[in-house]
Amino acid sequence: MRTSLNVKTKEEPNTFNNKMSKTAQRRLLKEYQQLMRDPPPGIVAGPKDEGNLFLWDCLIQGPTDTPYEGGVFNAQLEFPRDYPLSPPKLTFTPSILHPNIYPNGEVCISILHAPGDDPNMYELAEERWSPVQSVEKILLSVMSMLSEPNIESGANIDACLLWRDNRPEFERQVKLNILKSLGF
Amino acid sequence: MPILQTNRQKATVFVIGVYVLTIYTLWNTFRQSHSFLQWSIKLNQGFSFIIICAFTLMNFLLLWQGATNLLFGELRIIEQEHVFERLPLIVISIIMITSSFSSDQIFNVLIFSTGFLVMQVFTWILKDRLEGLLQTINGETTLTKLVFSNFIRNMIIFAILNYFTTKHTFFDTLKPFYHDLNNTNIALLIFGYNFTSILIQYLNILAHTILNLYAFYYTQSPHRRNNQVNGDDDDDDDEEEEKDFEGKFIYEKCINFTTKLLDVILDFTLLIPFKFKTFYAKDLIWDLILLIKMGVDLFKIWQNNKKLGDKLPDIIADDLIGHDNICIVCMDDLVDLSHEKKHEIGVDNDNSEEIIYTQDDINAMSKHKRPKILPCGHMLHFACLKHWMERSQTCPTCRLNVFDDKGNVKPVKHHHPPAGPHQPETRSTRPTPTPTQPQSQDASRPVSSDPNTFSSPDNSTTSLATGSDAHTTTTSARTGSSRAGQSPDLMGNKPYKPTRPGEWGTFAVQDQSSDGYTMTFQVKDGESRTQNVELVLTPNKDYDDPYITINNSCFENVEFLD
Numbered sequence: 001m002r003t004s005l006n007v008k009t010k011e012e013p014n015t016f017n018n019k020m021s022k023t024a025q026r027r028l029l030k031e032y033q034q035l036m037r038d039p040p041p042g043i044v045a046g047p048k049d050e051g052n053l054f055l056w057d058c059l060i061q062g063p064t065d066t067p068y069e070g071g072v073f074n075a076q077l078e079f080p081r082d083y084p085l086s087p088p089k090l091t092f093t094p095s096i097l098h099p100n101i102y103p104n105g106e107v108c109i110s111i112l113h114a115p116g117d118d119p120n121m122y123e124l125a126e127e128r129w130s131p132v133q134s135v136e137k138i139l140l141s142v143m144s145m146l147s148e149p150n151i152e153s154g155a156n157i158d159a160c161l162l163w164r165d166n167r168p169e170f171e172r173q174v175k176l177n178i179l180k181s182l183g184f
Numbered sequence: 185m186p187i188l189q190t191n192r193q194k195a196t197v198f199v200i201g202v203y204v205l206t207i208y209t210l211w212n213t214f215r216q217s218h219s220f221l222q223w224s225i226k227l228n229q230g231f232s233f234i235i236i237c238a239f240t241l242m243n244f245l246l247l248w249q250g251a252t253n254l255l256f257g258e259l260r261i262i263e264q265e266h267v268f269e270r271l272p273l274i275v276i277s278i279i280m281i282t283s284s285f286s287s288d289q290i291f292n293v294l295i296f297s298t299g300f301l302v303m304q305v306f307t308w309i310l311k312d313r314l315e316g317l318l319q320t321i322n323g324e325t326t327l328t329k330l331v332f333s334n335f336i337r338n339m340i341i342f343a344i345l346n347y348f349t350t351k352h353t354f355f356d357t358l359k360p361f362y363h364d365l366n367n368t369n370i371a372l373l374i375f376g377y378n379f380t381s382i383l384i385q386y387l388n389i390l391a392h393t394i395l396n397l398y399a400f401y402y403t404q405s406p407h408r409r410n411n412q413v414n415g416d417d418d419d420d421d422d423e424e425e426e427k428d429f430e431g432k433f434i435y436e437k438c439i440n441f442t443t444k445l446l447d448v449i450l451d452f453t454l455l456i457p458f459k460f461k462t463f464y465a466k467d468l469i470w471d472l473i474l475l476i477k478m479g480v481d482l483f484k485i486w487q488n489n490k491k492l493g494d495k496l497p498d499i500i501a502d503d504l505i506g507h508d509n510i511c512i513v514c515m516d517d518l519v520d521l522s523h524e525k526k527h528e529i530g531v532d533n534d535n536s537e538e539i540i541y542t543q544d545d546i547n548a549m550s551k552h553k554r555p556k557i558l559p560c561g562h563m564l565h566f567a568c569l570k571h572w573m574e575r576s577q578t579c580p581t582c583r584l585n586v587f588d589d590k591g592n593v594k595p596v597k598h599h600h601p602p603a604g605p606h607q608p609e610t611r612s613t614r615p616t617p618t619p620t621q622p623q624s625q626d627a628s629r630p631v632s633s634d635p636n637t638f639s640s641p642d643n644s645t646t647s648l649a650t651g652s653d654a655h656t657t658t659t660s661a662r663t664g665s666s667r668a669g670q671s672p673d674l675m676g677n678k679p680y681k682p683t684r685p686g687e688w689g690t691f692a693v694q695d696q697s698s699d700g701y702t703m704t705f706q707v708k709d710g711e712s713r714t715q716n717v718e719l720v721l722t723p724n725k726d727y728d729d730p731y732i733t734i735n736n737s738c739f740e741n742v743e744f745l746d
Contacts, residue, residue, distance in 0.1 A: 023513075023514050023568075026514060026515075026516065027513075027514050027515045027516075030515040030516070031515065078319075080319070081321060081403075082571075084513060084514075085513070085571055085572055085575055086575075089319070102261050103261075104261060106261065114575070130576075130580045130581075130583065131512060131513040131568075131572060131580045132512050132580050132581050134515075
């Protein structure tokens with residue numbers, strides 16, 4: 001299922017906010033153009049508002065052969081001023097039931113963690129953020145995260161337990177939420 | 185009970201229950217006793233004591249919750265996690281401290297440990313809040329808004345609190361005892377030490393706050409704004425951008441280093457009155473190790489970044505052959521044509537792939553922007569690389585260390601082949617047809633997106649390039665997956681077998697004959713069919729390394745046939 005978001009395709013916003021970092025803006029614009037030109041299947045993303053390239057809205061299609069199949073999930077990407085040197089923050093709005101998504105919708109995957117700090121030594125430096133990642137790659141990672149949860153470093157403990165111990169119930173709840181989100 | 189749906193309702197019922205029980209106990213014991221002393225004793229016996237304890241604990245938690253709400257509002261998830269991760273350690277250390285005091289100190293110790301616990305937790309939250317504050321910065325943020333935020337208010341409150349605790353514990357109470365150590369003042373001494381360590385943490389946060397506020401002010405300052413408004417020429421902009429507050433990460437590391445140094449000094453001062461007992465020395469040793477590690481790291485980064493421009497070679501025009509001419513940090517063109525030249529050839533950005541760049545184009549670029557080539561062969565703008573190197577000392581594409589332990593850069597040889605160039609070629613015996621494209625002369629350097637590709641059965645494309653530097657040949661693969669390949673340090677040229685997809689491996693070359701080195705691989709594709717792939721590498725004259733490096737991101741398993 002290809003979803004389409006009604007994004008205005010005006011490519012060069014007139015009023016850039018001067019205060020923001022120029023490199024980040026340019027790169028975000030480039031990524032946006034790239035995504036418009038050649039959108040990956042199942043993903044739609046673009047800035048919420050043309051004046052501010054640092055806040056994006058994304059639609060992610062639930063991967064096939066997973067409980068999330070058939071769902072379309074709305075997420076919000078928040079970019080730091082020094083993007084792409086620091087990772088953006090991805091939040092599902094509304095949150096979805098998944099072992100690696102916090103109840104408030106924040107996504108916990110290692111590539112979205114800054115390279116410098118490793119407070120808990122949970123993950124290797126190689127698995128963390130690098131400027132080679134992009135919006136497209138992040139969203140593709142999230143899609144693969146949807147199909148393969150990693151309960152070793154869970155963000156939502158309830159979802160972790162449910163996923164591990166009672167898969168049918170987990171799938172039922174996910175399906176129910178999808179139906180609800182689609183308005184049934 | 186079906187009535188009690190939420191945790192809040194349960195908590196309310198519990199609180200009311202405890203209050204009723206406490207009042208009942210107080211009343212009951214009061215009725216049965218004839219004097220205040222008797223009443224107190226009764227209160228400290230049996231069930232009464234348990235109820236009083238529960239009452240105190242519950243009120244403490246309620247107060248704490250109230251104070252947290254008042255100061256910080258709702259805690260973010262990361263803050264809650266940090267608190268719950270670190271709380272047990274602090275509680276254990278408090279129990280350790282309290283266990284070594286005589287019982288007549290109980291009230292002092294109780295008050296101090298409560299105060300310490302609360303202060304410590306709030307300091308953690310404060311630190312996380314600084315990050316939170318920085319994340320909220322957006323286009324509408326002004327300096328005044330930041331200065332008059334809740335965070336700064338909390339900073340001021342904590343400054344006052346810290347002043348009083350440190351003054352009280354360290355200067356007022358301790359001074360008279362410092363010369364005459366007995367059990368009494370050890371309690372105060374250790375708590376004084378703990379409060380001072382909180383003060384140091386606070387100073388750390390304060391320094392970070394000031395640094396960040398200054399960095400924010402800097403990016404907002406008028407000279408920059410004017411420049412951005414006026415700057416329509418690309419190059420000028422980028423030079424200006426270079427002046428963007430670039431050393432922030434280094435400064436932050438310096439602040440952390442200084443904090444650690446203060447910690448070590450504090451640990452040391454604690455040792456003097458205790459006459460260097462081993463129990464108290466453990467903190468010192470631990471902090472000292474961390475301090476040295478941080479210092480070495482900081483020094484290395486500082487050194488490396490200072491000489492970044494000199495150590496790393498500029499790219500030469502030949503490097504760009506077969507490269508997509510994109511700097512992966514800013515996603516701009518790696519080499520940009522000057523406006524006149526663009527006009528001359530009559531190209532726009534869309535078909536820039538077809539342009540052949542000359543050395544002049546590279547030389548025409550400003551020094552800040554001129555692309556550098558890393559030892560692994562990846563190319564970036566100097567400015568982009570510099571910003572990244574402050575954060576991490578590895579290549580952003582393949583995460584290979586840029587500098588080795590001694591702070592040297594492995595050379596990427598600019599190889600100028602002789603007149604009759606040896607053409608590196610790739611052959612795979614079966615079954616995949618190998619589109620061996622005419623190899624450009626300058627593929628003699630590991631360049632990941634080299635045109636010389638062959639397709640493996642699972643449809644992923646492996647690009648191959650042979651090289652003449654110390655790592656000789658790098659086969660890097662691109663998969664559609666989002667994860668970047670992982671690469672352990674390859675500096676020790678020992679054969680290394682990759683164990684999982686995406687890892688790098690080093691393989692010994694078996695056969696050395698006049699026409700090249702031959703290697704055979706067993707490659708498993710997606711359906712677990714095993715294929716033999718023979719690889720013949722035609723060496724350059726100065727090639728003397730018996731190992732080649734393979735990245736198996738696209739292969740499930742690469743096995744070396746003996």
